[in-house]
Amino acid sequence: MPYGIVTEQSITFDTDIRLESGRILGPITLAYETYGELNADRSNAILVAHAWTGNAHLAGRYSDEEPKPGWWDAIVGPGCLLDTDRYCVICSNVIGSCYGSTGPTSINPKTGKRYNLSFPVITVRDMVRAQQLLIDHLGIKRLVTVLGGSMGGMQALEWATQYPDRIASAVVLATSPRPSAQAISLNAVARWAIFNDPTWKKGEYKKNPKDGLALARGIGHITFLSDESMTAKFGRRFSAKDGLFDFFGQFEVERYLNYNGYGFVDRFDTNSFLYLAKALDLYDVAWGCESLEEAFEPVQAPIQFFAFTSDWLYPPAQTEEMVTALKSLNKPVEYHLINSPYGHDAFLLEHETFTPQVREFLSKVR
């Protein structure tokens, strides 16, 4: 059942956090939403962590007039995978983002101006450090699970390794322990597209530098899909509006990337995009450790992993490395390789492929 009406919430912590870079960030505002009620001993909370361009609006609608529900509405609600009759589901926007949490678009209290590029470089570990302030504030000692895909999965991994006694389980979908050189280079050319846009002005724009950001998103979009799904959806069809031999004529897939890229400009901030891209590239679950095994040594909670066969951004082999490391440590771990043509985005598009397994996994969490 759909969740229904939800309210935007926000909290500001008048505290500084020391970032991985050594820089200090504070105060910290976090936008968040909750679905379902916390029980008396606050032991029924689930945290859902969002990906790169996601936000706290996980499910439900702000009003009956809102045309679309939250970004993962299908899995949250009464009787849904994350059953709001049973759990209190929380989603908070990460720091560095542009959806209400402290990020480059926020006002720097020291200068009274937008941070822009004076915002410090942040890591996924920093995002989770901030998130933990919220969980403390809500009086939650231990989360039933932290669940997320892509950058959301990286956050779940940070909870499992940095705050092992604060979670009873984790569900990690389509995630890399450390993105490969190819994944980094695809983000690198996306950054470059923005740096090339003269209206970006080293981050001091008034209006989003649209051509650079749209192209950056177009590049990212390719990495979220798969050759198989693009072939099924577009094949080699040429736009019916264009002549095949027009210099500016487009293939359907080209038109689609263009259209979606420019659509993205209306909903995401360019500097946030850059800061979060950097956090993705810098991500390494074994940050400061010699090996995955060393990184996973503190893990207490069972972790359930999902990888998707056609995900070439964070290919299954990268998830399997983590599973192997955890198994070698005799940590409780579960792994499912899902056969899907939808590439990296499969975790958002095909929730029915993992719902039964996650339901079963959560039923056993103590």
Place this chain on the structure above:
Amino acid sequence: MPYGIVTEQSITFDTDIRLESGRILGPITLAYETYGELNADRSNAILVAHAWTGNAHLAGRYSDEEPKPGWWDAIVGPGCLLDTDRYCVICSNVIGSCYGSTGPTSINPKTGKRYNLSFPVITVRDMVRAQQLLIDHLGIKRLVTVLGGSMGGMQALEWATQYPDRIASAVVLATSPRPSAQAISLNAVARWAIFNDPTWKKGEYKKNPKDGLALARGIGHITFLSDESMTAKFGRRFSAKDGLFDFFGQFEVERYLNYNGYGFVDRFDTNSFLYLAKALDLYDVAWGCESLEEAFEPVQAPIQFFAFTSDWLYPPAQTEEMVTALKSLNKPVEYHLINSPYGHDAFLLEHETFTPQVREFLSKVR
């Protein structure tokens, strides 16, 4: 043995060709080079077809001072795979390119100005149509073989299907019968990078629009390599010159793509890049046919195919489609899948992986 000194040659045909688009192009200038001597009955000629940003300077040096030899020097020379004691090897620059053949940088005789975007959209079939003028001019009735990788392989396929009685064999490396939606989209974002550059001026630039072209090349570069080879070469190493938490700090792989992208600006014309990208995307060996089988019906010459395991731009399955179609027609065909980590570029980097097989194949050509 290295080939030695070679001379640039050029010929202008005072003739028009009708392009696939229906437009007329003429006169046609082709830059070309030859290595070895034509025999008395002109039956010992081999044509090597170059890829996207290649040129006619296949092998040898223009003078002892030239720092680097031609782009595929290792396979051309006395005793080499393409043995110049035995064969006369020819390489010609394709139309649309910027290395001496008619292309967007040429002067349009009708206006006295550079074509720029008034140059017609061309296809690989058009390139071969022009190439055939050169083969006629040299008095060659039948080529021993046409050999090429990537766009060069597409040209070999056009010879095999459009001029079946003019070749005795073909060698096709790392080639697609029709690039997939993903390959098209990667070229699409490269185009977009150029269109975004305000100094491109719809093709009416005086100086190459460097930021756009460098980025476009950077995107292309990613597709020529593989995750495996990038990981081996760069891994996740961060540039030693940059701070890990500098906003503009770069990974080594990022710096490499940047450096090479800007290097490319000095050696290739932006409009040519765009026209040839379009020719690649439009390429379909079964152009105007219902199926690969119909397209291959006219083939007479044996074709030897090579695909490379880590080539994700034109993956082996695409070559295998062609092999299957030719086999179903009982056409003479040979296929080798080469295990290589070097991605699409393997055909240029690892000639030793296919030299013995090509040598054997050529020894049997009648």
